[in-house]
Amino acid sequence: MKFTDATTEEINAVMEKSWDAFLAYRKLPLQRRWEFMYAMANELDNIATPLVEIASQETNLPKDRLESERKRTVFQLKSYADACKRGDWLDIRIDTAIPDKTPPKPDIRKMMVPLGPVVVFGASNFPFAYSTAGGDTACAFAAGCPVIVKAHPAHAETSEMVANAIFAAAKKTHMPDGIFAHIHGEGFETGKTLVLHPRTKAVGFTGSFAGGKALFDVANQRKEPIPVFSEMGSVNPVFLLPEKLKQSAEQTAKMYAASITASVGQFCTNPGILIGIKGEALDRFLKSLSDEIKNIAPATMLHPGIAKAFVEKRQKALAQNGVHVAAVSSQQPQENQGLPTIATVSADEFLKNVLLHQEVFGPYSILVICENDQQMMEVALHLEGQLTSTIIATENDVQQHEPLIEAIKNICGRFIMNGVPTGVEVCLSMNHGGPYPATTDSRFTSVGADGIKRFVRPISFQNWPDSLLPDELKNDNPLGLWRTVNDSLSREAI
């Protein structure tokens, strides 16, 4: 099946329709948004088998992995729909009038309202959870924004199928025409045209640094700049602290061999850099990790382009000064397969060579060997912004390395202790974000219902009579929302 690129005229028509849908959708009660999102979830359940079949053909991902991602996507839609209705994200603030103040203080009530049509660019590596009906789309719908998805060309047919499920859900729940649109386009131009369109009010992107940064730049060059949340991946450093490593070198190695190679290393939270201090414990860790990696078979990557990029980036990294291969899978890779690889380098060389700080998207990780604590601190201070950082540490390790812990905290969006960064739980406490270049705005997350906040803005109503206020702000609190009233949180009526 082949899809034609959308023309500028088609995009113009789509965006005007989105705008009209925005005017209608933003006025619908939260309950209606909830119904629409649950209907989407149901539609995705209805087409489970053919959907996973097609996705598996397009992405080379195993069906059980895809089915669990599909379930996650369904859960995500329902969970954000619940959060939408719970309404905490509305950040309602009410200050009642004080007429006898000088000058009199008016009644002011603030809540979040949607920004407008949101353009979403899905990820190649998560055809469901971070794509057409994925987190960005769910957040935008919860916020009250129509969505225009630019289908990822690597799984365009999967995307089309999911889009049809969304259209079906929209129809069943009587959503305004144009609440969702699905656009195909092979190159950058289609995306650029969408981001430049004056009716577009925000952008969600998951993918490469090059793609995410380019869209960010385009958005900032508009006459009216708009917010872009690009999640652009990272190397997710793992710091192996001495006491814990001594206690659990082999156990940690096993855990990481699995994490580095899960889904052929194609996770944006893949641990691409391991940092340890030379010595007996690190030798045991490396030996154990190497033994594990040798036994992990190469597997087919998402598409030939990604496999080719992996081969090139891996080769380039391995060709750098002082980089050595510690272990590769004992099996030869077939065409488009990613070869599990562990490399090593001294911290001295690592600190001198920023190329080694960059992501090699695939089943690859490099162990940076430090001379001592101080050099580990230097490495932490030289790393750029990350989605996650991890420490393998005892409580004592943490207490003994306070400045290091602070330095690591400062560069990451999620800080894991004695675990692996792969596996991004869908829950309100999740932060899937982080300092640049992990994302274009560290103040937001793209996973968890707080991701809704990317697509809303506050508005204050001053001196409005109760009868004309939105239900969310009315005195008797008909929706039973949590609201900050005169500086105190409450669900009571006023």
Add this chain to the structure above:
Amino acid sequence: MKFTDATTEEINAVMEKSWDAFLAYRKLPLQRRWEFMYAMANELDNIATPLVEIASQETNLPKDRLESERKRTVFQLKSYADACKRGDWLDIRIDTAIPDKTPPKPDIRKMMVPLGPVVVFGASNFPFAYSTAGGDTACAFAAGCPVIVKAHPAHAETSEMVANAIFAAAKKTHMPDGIFAHIHGEGFETGKTLVLHPRTKAVGFTGSFAGGKALFDVANQRKEPIPVFSEMGSVNPVFLLPEKLKQSAEQTAKMYAASITASVGQFCTNPGILIGIKGEALDRFLKSLSDEIKNIAPATMLHPGIAKAFVEKRQKALAQNGVHVAAVSSQQPQENQGLPTIATVSADEFLKNVLLHQEVFGPYSILVICENDQQMMEVALHLEGQLTSTIIATENDVQQHEPLIEAIKNICGRFIMNGVPTGVEVCLSMNHGGPYPATTDSRFTSVGADGIKRFVRPISFQNWPDSLLPDELKNDNPLGLWRTVNDSLSREAI
């Protein structure tokens, strides 16, 4: 008194010191931030008389106006300090572990942490409340960020005096060295150097569109782009709806004559455009407004540059096709005084000429005369983003003009009914922000304690033992904060 521009070397030294201060300050408990901010407020009380004296000399603003702005600044510091300690802005989310889930769900806890050193550019028109110890500075300190203020050259001595008060407060409360810095510089280069410095992590700005947009562009061209919140003013349209205008033409005119000329029109919420439908009620309104304006004396503007710009922009606006002067003050303006002026134009001409949509900073407003409801709607649809919009309307007017009300809502950050936009209450429900070009990011406010959120980002702690977590996230909730625990808001221990 004359101040020398900071050199690049001096700025480098200041920023390194700010960074060191950041590492120490962000670890201090909220109580310590509260103490520091209250000490700042006290210092500003201690120097009240000489401070208002100097500010009056530098800005030409009357002393009673300045004293009330000073008091507002003191209130603002205390109120944001209280909000800092109350901690709602930390957006704490806790999801406890579910070990028997497949795969096991780890314990994850999220809170806000400071971004790093914040560069603040104060406003010419509010030497206290939006300047050196103003809202941006208070928000940044509450967030846990050091502040570097670029003094406004129009009130550099006032700024220096306030800076010394901040230094004194920092010393008395044992704040880390470098928590605050004060930089002088006449031109754009000093500001640019500050924004480009790699240690700078966010920017707060209040002032002109040209200045705010230029800093936004500089920040986005950095290797590591950083968030800039520029509040750039607006024309704050006022829509006069028919039923209410008929009832209260004269009363509304009086209220607006005062609002348009308050502080010589030098408010970013000054109502620069009034929109009405032609007829007997609008004639009465215009006559009454004109009578009032004639009786309001010209007054000296903030500085000669602003007075000159007012003369030029006013002249240019009045020279446009179809623009007529309806009334000016009956008194001749002296040098550097702003002449209160009301102009009129037909909606036809207004819609054709975007120059008329732009701010004339000073005591000037233009009445746009529409043929009918539909043309008023057209005007609403043609306006850019605004800090505020106002309707003068009965409940019946609102119900009869639903699409118009929606269109107005869509372009503003604060929506006032039967009031004036001037007067920005310092409270949590305030939104002093709005769609571009009113600000560079409509998702934030610069007034009210929610302004803290501009300078923080979330971080998730995954799988950390209770003893190593920050107090904010510990099981027993020692700070008594509101937290969302497993999707429910609570102040209980876990």
